[in-house]
Amino acid sequence: MQLEVAGRNVYAYTGSRAFTAGAPTVVFVHGAANDHGVFALQSRYFAWHGANAVAVDLPGHGRSAGDPLASVEALADWLREVVDALGVRDVSLVGHSLGALGALECAGRYPERVRRLALLGPSVPMPVSEDLLEAAGRNEHVAYELINGWSFAPGSQLGGNQVPGMWMLGNAMRLMERCHAGVLAIDLAACNRYANGLDAAARVQCPTLVVIGARDLMAPPRNAQALIAALRDVRTVMLPETGHSMMAERPDAVLDALRKFLQ
Amino acid sequence: MTIKPKSLQFDTLTLHAGSRPDPATGARATPIYQTSSFVFPDTDHAAALFNMERAGHVYSRLSNPTCAVLEERIAALEGGIGAIATASGQAALHLAIATLLSAGSHIVASRSLYGGSHNLLDYTLPRFGIETTFVDPRDLDAWRDAIRPETRLLFGETLGNPGLDVLDVPRVAALAHEYGRPLLVDSTFTTPWLMRPFEHGADLVFHSATKFLSGHGVVIGGLLVDSGQFDWNAANVRERFPTLTAPYAGFHDMVFAEESTTGAFLLRARREGVRDFGACMAPMTAFHILQGIETLPVRMARHVENTRAIVAFLREHPFVAEIGYPELAEHPDRALAERLLPRGCGAVFSFNLRGTREQGRRFIETLRLFSHLANVGDAKSLVIHPASTTHFRMSAEDLLRAGITEGTIRLSIGLEDPSDLIEDLGRALYAASKAA
Numbered sequence: 049m050q051l052e053v054a055g056r057n058v059y060a061y062t063g064s065r066a067f068t069a070g071a072p073t074v075v076f077v078h079g080a081a082n083d084h085g086v087f088a089l090q091s092r093y094f095a096w097h098g099a100n101a102v103a104v105d106l107p108g109h110g111r112s113a114g115d116p117l118a119s120v121e122a123l124a125d126w127l128r129e130v131v132d133a134l135g136v137r138d139v140s141l142v143g144h145s146l147g148a149l150g151a152l153e154c155a156g157r158y159p160e161r162v163r164r165l166a167l168l169g170p171s172v173p174m175p176v177s178e179d180l181l182e183a184a185g186r187n188e189h190v191a192y193e194l195i196n197g198w199s200f201a202p203g204s205q206l207g208g209n210q211v212p213g214m215w216m217l218g219n220a221m222r223l224m225e226r227c228h229a230g231v232l233a234i235d236l237a238a239c240n241r242y243a244n245g246l247d248a249a250a251r252v253q254c255p256t257l258v259v260i261g262a263r264d265l266m267a268p269p270r271n272a273q274a275l276i277a278a279l280r281d282v283r284t285v286m287l288p289e290t291g292h293s294m295m296a297e298r299p300d301a302v303l304d305a306l307r308k309f310l311q
Numbered sequence: 312m313t314i315k316p317k318s319l320q321f322d323t324l325t326l327h328a329g330s331r332p333d334p335a336t337g338a339r340a341t342p343i344y345q346t347s348s349f350v351f352p353d354t355d356h357a358a359a360l361f362n363m364e365r366a367g368h369v370y371s372r373l374s375n376p377t378c379a380v381l382e383e384r385i386a387a388l389e390g391g392i393g394a395i396a397t398a399s400g401q402a403a404l405h406l407a408i409a410t411l412l413s414a415g416s417h418i419v420a421s422r423s424l425y426g427g428s429h430n431l432l433d434y435t436l437p438r439f440g441i442e443t444t445f446v447d448p449r450d451l452d453a454w455r456d457a458i459r460p461e462t463r464l465l466f467g468e469t470l471g472n473p474g475l476d477v478l479d480v481p482r483v484a485a486l487a488h489e490y491g492r493p494l495l496v497d498s499t500f501t502t503p504w505l506m507r508p509f510e511h512g513a514d515l516v517f518h519s520a521t522k523f524l525s526g527h528g529v530v531i532g533g534l535l536v537d538s539g540q541f542d543w544n545a546a547n548v549r550e551r552f553p554t555l556t557a558p559y560a561g562f563h564d565m566v567f568a569e570e571s572t573t574g575a576f577l578l579r580a581r582r583e584g585v586r587d588f589g590a591c592m593a594p595m596t597a598f599h600i601l602q603g604i605e606t607l608p609v610r611m612a613r614h615v616e617n618t619r620a621i622v623a624f625l626r627e628h629p630f631v632a633e634i635g636y637p638e639l640a641e642h643p644d645r646a647l648a649e650r651l652l653p654r655g656c657g658a659v660f661s662f663n664l665r666g667t668r669e670q671g672r673r674f675i676e677t678l679r680l681f682s683h684l685a686n687v688g689d690a691k692s693l694v695i696h697p698a699s700t701t702h703f704r705m706s707a708e709d710l711l712r713a714g715i716t717e718g719t720i721r722l723s724i725g726l727e728d729p730s731d732l733i734e735d736l737g738r739a740l741y742a743a744s745k746a747a
Contacts (some may be wrong), residue, residue, distance in 0.1 A: 052637045085571045088648045092570075093364035110572060111544070179314045193316030205319060207329040211365040213372030213382035213581070214393035214574065215328070217318075222392050222539035299366050 049102070051133040053126065056226055058133070059111035060135060061103040063095025072163070073136050074310060075128065076103035079145030079169075081192075081224040083110030086144065089211075089299045089308060097311070102139075108231055116234040120242040123150030128158045140164040140310055145292065146239050148254065149174060150199030152275075155250030155256075158299065164310055166257040169292050170303065171246030171267035171273040176236045184233040192224045201263035201291035209296070216296045249251075249278035256282045257309040259302060261290035285308070312372045320727035321504070322608045329383025330601075343598045344376040351491045362563065363570070363582075371665045373586060377594035381601050385524070388503040388604070390540035391517055393577045395585060396532065398521025401427055401709045402590035403533030405733060407495050411552060411579040412439025414418055419457040419464075422712050423471025427518075428497065432522060434704075438713070440488070447712075448476050449643065455706045458490050463551055465492055469508060470472065470500040470653075473661045473697050473721045474714030477644035477651060484512025488700075491548040493541045499523070500657045504611040509538040509690035511651065515576070522688025524659075526603035526610050526724060537579065539573035540595065554579055556718040610690070613726050615655030621659055621722070622728040624736065625662055632663040635714065658724040659687045666743060668717050671696060675720070680727060680735040686720035692732055711719075 049067060051058040061084040074094050076087040082101035085090070095101035107114035107126065117123045127150055131139050138161050143151030148170040157160040183191035188223065196217055219234050225230065255278045260269045275281055285305040290298050312401055319327065330341045351357035359365040360408060368374050382394040382678035397403040402493050408418070431445040435443045446453035448467050458465075465487040467478040480496060487494040493514035498506065500521045518524055520532040549556040549568070555575045558564035558688055566573040585591055601742070603610075622639065623668050625631045633641075637648035637656045648656050664671050675683050683696040695701060696713050724732065 061569055064558070064566065064569075070639055083572055089364055092362070094357060096362055102740060177314065177725060190316055193313065195316060197317035203331060205317075206327050206331055207380075207383040207387065208331050209329075209379070209383060212366070212368060212376075212379040213386070213395055213577065215383045215386035215391065217394040218386055219573055220392065224539075226542075226572060274691070276499060303365065 053129045053133050056107060056114040057112065058107070058130065059092060059105045061101075063087070063092040063101050065095045065101070067100050067134070070100060071100050072231065073100040073102060073134060073139040075127070075130060075139045075141050076101065077141065077143040077147030078103070078106065079147050080239065081109070081227045081232040083111075085221065086295050087142070090142075090303045093303055094310070099310075101149050102134065113142070113159060116231050117238065118234055119238050120146070120149045120153050121244070123238070124153035124157050124311075127151065127154040127217035131161050137161070140166070142166040142306060144168040144169065144295065145170075146235055148240060149242050149245065151230045152245060152252070153248045155240075155254060159251060159253040162254050164254050164257075165252060166306055166309060167258065168259045168294060169196070169264055169267045170258060170262060170275055171271035172249070174239040174242060174267060174271070181233070181236055184236050185222040187229045187233070192221055195224065195266070196221055198265040201261065201289050201290050201297060204291055204293070204297045209248050210299050216293065220293060222295065233271040239285055239301065241268075246274060246278045249275050252279055254281070255309070257305065258282060258284045259294065259305050260284065261292055261294045261297070262286055262291060263287050264292045266292035270305060288294065319579075323386070323389045324380045324494045325607050326605050328387035329380040341377060341380045341398060341598060341601055344596050345594055347371050351697055359650065361566075371594065372589055372591045373581065375594045375597070377558045378592050378597040381592075381597040384601065384604055385518070386536055390507050390509045390538070391516070391536040392573050394534050394536040395577060395580055396534055396592035397585075398533065398590040398592055399531045400497075400517065400521060400533040401431065402426055402430060403517035403519075403535040404497070406535055406580055406584045406588070406590065408436070408441065410554060410576060410584050411493070413554070414454055415461055416441050416463045417459050417461045417655065418443040418466055419454055419462055420445055421467035421476070422709075423448050423714065425472040425497070425499075426470060426697075426704065427734075451479070451482055451486060453488055458492070460690050462490070462492060466495045466497075468500065470657055470659070471638075472500070473659075473719065475637050475642070475644075475656065475660055476714070477637050477647045477656075479647055480508050480511040480513050480593055480651065484514070487514075488512070491545065491551065491728060500659055501652065502607060502611060504607055505652055505657060506655050510542065512543040514538050516727040520600045521686065523605055523614070525600040525728070526606070526688065526690055528686055528691065529601075530690035532596045532600055533594050537577045541576075543575050544568045554583075559583070583706060585620070586665060596599065599628055611654075612657035612727065614724060617726065617729045617732065618660065618724040619655070620658065620660040621724055621732055621736065624631045628737075630665050630740045631663045632718070634662040636659065636660040642730075659721065661719050661721045662745060663716055664718045664719060664720060669745040671718050671720065672747050673746040674739045677739040677742040678735055680731060681722070687721075688725045689723060690720035692727060693706065695721050695724040697721050716746055
């Protein structure tokens with residue numbers, strides 16, 4: 049579906065279903081240099097099981113117009129505008145990585161608009177290595193290579209995709225390569241600068257799910273501990289032998305965690 | 312920069328990509344999942360699998376765990392995003408075409424093609440409303456001039472069959488993209504060890520895995536690989552590819568290019584082409600091809616080394632007129648081959664005998680180590696006379712255009728000791744020269 053948010057066209061994948069007024073709405077928010085497709089399986093499930101699934105492309109990503117949002121706080125405000133554009137009182141937010149930070153900040157700022165919050169691969173804070181920031185700033189391909197090297201658990205580096213015939217590392221690489229120059233650098237800088245995560249967590253009023261990849265090098269499990277401690281109604285799912293690209297590495301485990309939490 | 316990216320190298324991927332020790336048994340080799348279908352844990356799970364809400368295997372026509380390992384492996388080796396294993400190389404070519412084209416569509420193809428591909432394009436597809444214009448692969452203007460509004464695909468072989476024209480993949484790909492069309496490449500003769508066409512701009516690659524990938528002449532199989540690079544949804548492009556960019560009634564109005572920005576082609580190919588045409592690969596076949604790929608780097612190096620020795624021998628032989636091998640100074644594509652094929656130009660080539668058709672027959676029948684049969688890319692050396700076999704349906708004019716004469720002999724050099732192969736060829740050449 050197409051939405052208009054802050055005067056810009058925004059694309060959202062809905063699992064080929066029309067938006068149904070009155071049905072619960074789940075908004076999926078992707079991470080840096082990605083698009084809605086990283087949630088294809090999980091969002092499609094909810095779209096066909098009684099919910100409005102809305103997997104957005106962030107501004108400047110995928111099919112959405114505009115420039116990338118320069119801060120997590122801007123992303124949080126933008127998400128609230130998405131909720132307005134959908135014409136609903138509240139939504140459940142599912143965010144991955146940068147999208148998790150945006151969802152967290154949104155739930156902290158606008159608790160009345162977020163019914164449930166699922167944070168996949170969060171890290172608070174989310175420091176980004178200097179090497180990666182510099183490479184992304186220069187639009188060097190090695191930035192994508194570093195991310196791929198850190199985003200998949202050692203076992204996943206060999207493949208074994210649950211989606212038959214798809215090579216996860218190649219697909220992740222190609223998706224990042226499709227981003228316009230500069231997008232990754234802006235996204236990573238937003239992650240790196242975000243300092244408000246624990247304050248936001250303290251203001252969250254809805255139940256929260258935190259899903260952690262036990263082998264995540266981009267958002268190591270220890271970097272979620274303070275966040276988990278700051279959330280008042282939280283449950284945690286730790287996925288063994290899983291890295292940061294958990295929706296690709298363990299699509300069913302991620303879906304099952306979301307189902308149990310959201311349905 | 313102090314940190315280096317972590318990624319596995321090509322030779323490691325030939326052994327490991329797509330496979331892990333079997334979680335059920337610990338088996339180190341990839342198990343042959345010899346089953347037609349897979350049990351659903353519950354009804355909700357079953358429905359989710361059918362509706363692409365969950366990933367997994369349903370029925371071995373659509374996907375199979377052994378075939379999936381092979382698909383991931385070739386995708387990793389090519390630098391692509393995924394692949395589909397098919398019943399043969401021809402099935403892979405047909406799947407690519409059937410996924411993108413419909414009646415009224417048009418292909419621009421190199422005229423230097425495997426005879427089977429030529430049959431499909433020139434004789435069979437027109438019956439279904441798909442026309443092909445064949446062009447000299449070296450003539451970029453001919454490629455450009457042949458593109459029509461209804462053109463949907465450009466197609467060539469990395470090394471044209473049988474004259475070994477080297478396809479200028481970077482330039483033909485750039486031309487295709489200038490016009491908003493994808494380039495499909497048959498990479499059978501080169502394998503990803505000699506060339507990775509995606510790095511040069513090709514969008515789709517297919518293989519007859521029957522040849523060097525499996526490497527031992529024991530199976531028939533094909534592989535279709537997607538780079539994930541072509542933007543099917545770009546402005547002025549999306550209208551040409553409604554199979555990927557418009558709702559598909561055959562799958563709940565799914566728009567494949569929305570479902571996956573990168574993987575739309577493979578989604579449609581599996582969800583429609585493999586489902587409906589059914590030219591899937593058997594798991595036993597996938598196992599054999601996986602075994603072959605495990606030794607691809609060492610085999611290809613030896614294939615090329617042996618071929619160079621044979622070419623050097625034939626070049627000095629008085630009964631040999633000309634040799635079509637792009638590493639030779641006189642080959643028109645030598646400079647291009649040096650650029651695109653730095654590791655070598657493969658192990659299949661043709662040469663012309665100075666003699667009559669009868670002398671050609673005597674040559675082939677005198678050979679002992681070379682097997683006279685219709686295949687290439689075996690560990691064992693092979694020989695054939697294209698004009699009377701693989702290309703026999705082509706007119707004399709088309710044969711000449713494809714670089715084939717009555718005296719053309721095609722060799723596929725195997726892994727034997729090269730001195731034995733040279734002895735075999737020398738004896739057969741002598742016998743042929745005396746048969747006049």
